[in-house]
Amino acid sequence: MDFIDLKSQYAALRDNINARIQAVLDHGQYILGPEVKEMEAALNAYTGARHCISVASGTEALLICLMALDLQPGDEVITSPFTFAATAEMIVLAGGVPVFVDIEPDTANIDATLIEAAITARTKAIMPVSLYGQVADMDAINAIAGQHGLTVIEDAAQSFGASYKGKKSCNLSTFGCTSFFPSKPLGCYGDGGAIFTNDDQLAQACREIRTHGQSQRYLHTRIGVGGRMDTLQCAVVLGKLDRFEWEVSRRLALGEAYRAKLHAAIPGLQLLAVRDDRDCVWAQYTVFVDDREAVQGKLKAAGIPTAVHYPRPLHHQPAYARYGRPEDCPNSIDTARRVLSLPMSADLTDAQQDQVVGALAQALG
CATH class of the missing domain: 3.90.1150.10 (Aspartate Aminotransferase, domain 1)
Known part of the structure; x- marks a missing residue:
């Protein structure tokens, strides 16, 4: 028995996935090929979010969001300590300070009732983690953020496809970040991820940051990263979407x-x-x-x-x-x-x- 059975999934989707991969091999646009925009449009429609920005991984998605917010050295981001290291790792790499708030003992998600007490003058954002595939109490978290002028970034690496009060995970706050790591509910065959937002300016910032801060070719208006999702990996996700x-x-x-x-x-x-x-x-x-x-x-x-x-x-x-x-x-x-x-x-x-x-x-x- 496999812990996660990817072989049976591929057997069921072999024709779709192979055809999608072959199409990329035929047109040869391995970076930002047509499948990238096609996948982003499909995931916009699925989540209801206005913008989907595909990126190299779920980890990269978190980093790019923090960079789009212009996180400064010493700025604090409230999050859960019960998560994969990438959550806090990106806060630190962006120059911020992770502030850990305890979890609910029955859901293992961040306890929204403890967040307000952790807010200081240096707090910039709240990053709840939708652990095991269940979203945290996002209405309560968004309300606290609104009262204090903070941004909410949902770390939805494990919850793509989940629903909260009739809305989809990744379309519940300023940013939603997910992962397409192979073991995730919607996975590719390597690393990949996506950022979702309804904010036009933040979406544009994320698109520029993922391509070395370029607003157009060789015009670098921001500090950025090499954070694009490969066309082949987008093709794999497209091959899985029908199912x-x-x-x-x-x-x-x-x-x-x-x-x-x-x-x-x-x-x-x-x-x-x-x-x-x-x-x-x-x-x-x-x-x-x-x-x-x-x-x-x-x-x-x-x-x-x-x-x-x-x-x-x-x-x-x-x-x-x-x-x-x-x-x-x-x-x-x-x-x-x-x-x-x-x-x-x-x-x-x-x-x-x-x-x-x-x-x-x-x-x-």
């Missing part, structure tokens, strides 16, 4: 089936909460267990692959320890000790899911 709505619905169904089966087989097992006003596309299906290493060992022996997203919060990472005290964010610390991700992808079969549930029940006794 994407089905994949999202399948992820939602598998998430609900996991919940029902795990509750029945392992009463008392703590699962991630999904709020009533949103859904979760389950980039990872994650549960809480004690003695995680032993449980993982038993599952491995039973042929069940697992992963941990993430084993330590960022303020416990050597590179980011200076941005918090070890005892800060206790919910993040406890969650990092207990989370365990199970096999999840749109092509996971019901029989495979039953196998996972049965093996976890045995592992937990």
Whole structure:
């Protein structure tokens, strides 16, 4: 069993993907070819956002947004410590200071009720992370940002396709940033990502920054980066889009089936909460267990692959320890000790899911 079954997905989409890749090989426009604008237009239509700017990765998307905001040395960006390092990494690389706010213990997303207390005169932006495929409480976060004149950047690397109060992730705040890393809900076959915004000026800034700050060829009006998404990777995403709505619905169904089966087989097992006003596309299906290493060992022996997203919060990472005290964010610390991700992808079969549930029940006794 694969942790994420990309082989079955490709088998179902082989003709579409191969034809898309062949078209790029035939026209030879490997940088900013026609598939780039085609993909951006398709994703605009999907999310409802006015602008989609494809970029080299989800990580690059965060950096470019911060650069578009003209983040200055010492400016603070409020975010969650329970996330992949790229979230804080880009804040620091842009010259900013990550300010960590603890998570909700049941969703593992940033606790919006704690954000206002972390705002200072140096705060420039709030960067909530839509972890595991579920969006944070964006209305509350946007309201706080509006009161204090701050920008909100949704780190939606794991939540493309998810909905919040009838709107799509990536179209919920000033910026939405997603990733097309192969394991994500909508993935390419390498690195890729996108920025979404409804602000015309910020969109133009992001387009210029991604191409070395050029407003036209060899006219560099901003400091920029080499942040374009390859035409071939855009072609792969286009090859997957016809099936994407089905994949999202399948992820939602598998998430609900996991919940029902795990509750029945392992009463008392703590699962991630999904709020009533949103859904979760389950980039990872994650549960809480004690003695995680032993449980993982038993599952491995039973042929069940697992992963941990993430084993330590960022303020416990050597590179980011200076941005918090070890005892800060206790919910993040406890969650990092207990989370365990199970096999999840749109092509996971019901029989495979039953196998996972049965093996976890045995592992937990």
